[in-house]
Amino acid sequence: MGEPSQTSQIPLNHILDTISNAVFLMNKKKEFLCLNTSAHYLISGSAGYNSHEKAGDFLSKLGVDDAIAEGEDKSATALMGDLTYQVNVIPMASKGHPDRVVVLVEDVSQAGELSRQFEACQRETSLLKHILETAYDGLVVTDANGRITMMSNAYKGFLGVTDQEVVGKHITEVVENTRLHIVAKTGVAEINDIQRIQGNHMVASRIPYTVDGKLAGVVGKVIFQDVDELGEINKKLDIMEKELNRYRNEISKLHKARYCMDVIFTRNARMESLKNHARVIAQSDSNVLILGESGTGKELFAHAIHQESPRSFQPFIRVNCAAIPENLLESELFGHEKGAFTGAASTKLGKFELANNGTIFLDEIGDMPLQMQAKILRVLQEGEVEHIGASRPKRVDVRVIAATNKNLSEMVEKKTFREDLLYRLNVFTLTIPPLKRRREDIELIAGHAICALNRKMKRGVKGVSPKASCLLQAYSWPGNIRELKNVVERAYHIMEGEELIQPWHLPHFLRGGNINASQEPLKYILENMERKVITERLILHSGNKTKTAADLGISRVALHKKLEKYSMK
Ligand SMILES: Nc1ncnc2c1ncn2[C@@H]1O[C@H](COP(=O)(O)OP(=O)(O)OP(=O)(O)O)[C@@H](O)[C@H]1O
Structure with a gap:
């Protein structure tokens, strides 16, 4: 206790000093006999402060003066500024007469x-x-x-x-x-x-x-709505689900590979062995790189590999890397979240996700920007794709077939194609020879093209005349099979009732014999010329080889060797 008193005893003082309530002991004349430490703090903010006057003022403000003077029991709540106090006046009797009071004050603001x-x-x-x-x-x-x-x-x-x-x-x-x-x-x-x-x-x-x-x-x-309503909604949902499944089937048909190995027509031994190799590759899950000039049938091979693979019932998704603007390529390949960028009005699945469990065909991979090559590499390494704007990647199981007419090794040297990506892609490589290296396919493919047109147009064109065939043989076909099919289709449509395609149905550049226009090596120009001349003389002599050999000034054996060389037998 801060202040000595005649009545208090030492142990009691200690106890009073330990309690948090302020304790004031006084007589009825408002003379203070004792204040505990909490009381000193309450009136002055520090212990041992000795001002009975201040204590008197404080108790007056709490409105208990009368109760003290009368020695009355009183319990009240008093507000002082922001604070709320609980005040208890307890009279203390000595020899039966109440002559002193204890005032207990507690700050209850926080409790409130x-x-x-x-x-x-x-x-x-x-x-x-x-x-x-x-x-x-x-x-x-x-x-x-x-x-x-x-x-x-x-x-x-x-x-x-x-x-x-x-x-x-x-x-x-x-x-x-x-x-x-x-x-x-x-x-x-x-x-x-x-x-x-x-x-x-x-x-x-x-x-x-x-x-x-x-x-x-x-x-x-x-x-959930009420049960009847719920039943209606469920019926509608069932119908919608059926519709959705129908569309899913349609889409999966659209995403199916359209060609199998049998529609890759060839009489060329190297092409036959490529087809066999592709059949074996199809059974594995490894990535495939298909190289070859434009129009040689790279896409056809990609379809056929998927078609003969265990993934054939899953989607086949083609992406033409050269045809998609660079700024859209990432979103096309990997998809985006709604609001990922201006214009991303809804979440969009990327081609890799669409191809999940199936095959993705990255056509023209040589035209893929370097930055995107790094992202493709990540998908190949980790089997995960991440939408633009997404916080976590998704797992995908996709087989990659890539194709290009560019020389990727040269591009690697020039640092325009990532070497690590090339090694990921070329687990198997198929290099498709150009048409000029497999002339025996010209007539065959022209024949199939005419059959397909006959089916479509319901006509009966029988084939290509020997003279026209000779011109087709003599040309270098820089656009390969695509170009050959275009030439045949053009001829087919300008024919006027004839049964065979004649030289005059063919474009001028084929008839004009401008065979070095494609800047071929001399060897091929000479071979083309030789083939052309032999074919013309054979036609002239109605296929009689003795007369043709004599006319050409070579022996019959030499003519036979040349016919064999040019697959003209
Ligand atoms: N062996 C073949 N037999 C029949 N048609 C073929 C053959 N090879 C290619 N074609 C046809 O030739 C056209 C071009 O083929 P494809 O698109 O597969 O070539 P590509 O090498 O992928 O061309 P690009 O590099 O320009 O994309 C297609 O119409 C295809 O059906």
């Missing part, structure tokens, strides 16, 4: 705030309980481990369960097809998902909640 907070909390809890009890939708709350902490009455009613049967249970034990426990791990909200519960389609939202910044659980909400 706490009790207000407590009351607000109680109000909120009961409101929450009310919402849970009356909510029309199904609400369920789980903790971070997916265990149910609360469930709305409507949801319990719908599932036919009681509180005892659900609270504390793992959500998967109570709700079918739930994902709340997954959201409790990922922390990523899922809004308006369709969830099938007890044979009904529900619109479900799963929203994670945090406490002190840590994932603490998930609030799940399922929307």
Whole structure:
């Protein structure tokens, strides 16, 4: 105690000094006999402060002067500034006459705030309980481990369960097809998902909640209308699902490989061995690189490899890397999230995702920008793609077939193509020879093209005349099979009732014999010229080889060797 007193005893003083209430002991004349440490603090902010006057003023402001003077028992709450005090006046009797009073003062301002907070909390809890009890939708709350902490009455009613049967249970034990426990791990909200519960389609939202910044659980909400309405909605959804499946089938047909190995027509031994090799490659999951000039049939091979592979029932997705503007290529290949950039109005799947479990055909890979090459490499290495704007990647299982007419090794040297990507792609490489290296295919492919046109146009063109055939043989075909098919198609359409394509149906550059226009090496120009002359003389002598040899000034044996060389036998 700060102040000595005639009546107090030492141990009692110590006890009084330890309590947090301010204790004032005084006689009825308001003379202070004793103040404990808390009382000193209350009136002056420090211990041992000795001012009875200030203490008197303080008690007067609390409005207990009368009770002190009368020696009355009094309990009151007093406001002083921002603070609230609880005051108790307790009379003390000596020899039966009350002549002293103890005044106990306690600052209860904080207790008031706490009790207000407590009351607000109680109000909120009961409101929450009310919402849970009356909510029309199904609400369920789980903790971070997916265990149910609360469930709305409507949801319990719908599932036919009681509180005892659900609270504390793992959500998967109570709700079918739930994902709340997954959201409790990922922390990523899922809004308006369709969830099938007890044979009904529900619109479900799963929203994670945090406490002190840590994932603490998930609030799940399922929307169900009244049962009749729900039945109607389910019927509509079933119809929509069927429609969707129909469209899915249509799309998967569109994404199917269209050609098999049998439509790659050839009489060339090297091409036959390439087809056999491709059949073997098709059975593996390894990436394939197809090289060859434009129009040689690289895409045809890609389709055929997919078609003969175990993935043939899965999608075949073609991407022309040269045809897509650089700024759109990433979004085309990997997809984007809604709002990832201006114009990204909705989430879009990338080609890699569309090709999942199937094959992606990266045509013209040599035209792929370097920056994108790095991203493709990542997909090949990690088997994961990431939408632009997404926070986590998705796993994909895709076989890559790439093709180009560029010289990738040269590009690697010039540092315009990544070496590591080349090694990832060329697990198997197929190099398709140009048409001028397999002239025996010219007539065959021209013949098949005419048959296809006959089927389409319902006509009966029989083939190519020997003279026209000779011109086709003599040309160098820089555009390869695509060019040959175009020439045949053009001729087909300008024919006027003839049964055979004649030289005058062919374009001028074929008839003009401008065979070195393609800047071929001298050897091929000479060979082309030789083939052309032999063919013309054979026609002139109606196929008589003795006369033709004599006319050409060479022996019959020499003519035979040349006919063999040019596949003209
Ligand atoms: N052996 C073949 N038999 C029949 N048609 C073929 C053959 N090879 C190619 N074609 C046809 O030739 C055309 C060009 O083929 P394709 O598109 O596969 O060539 P490409 O090498 O991929 O061309 P590009 O490099 O310009 O993309 C297609 O119409 C294709 O069907």
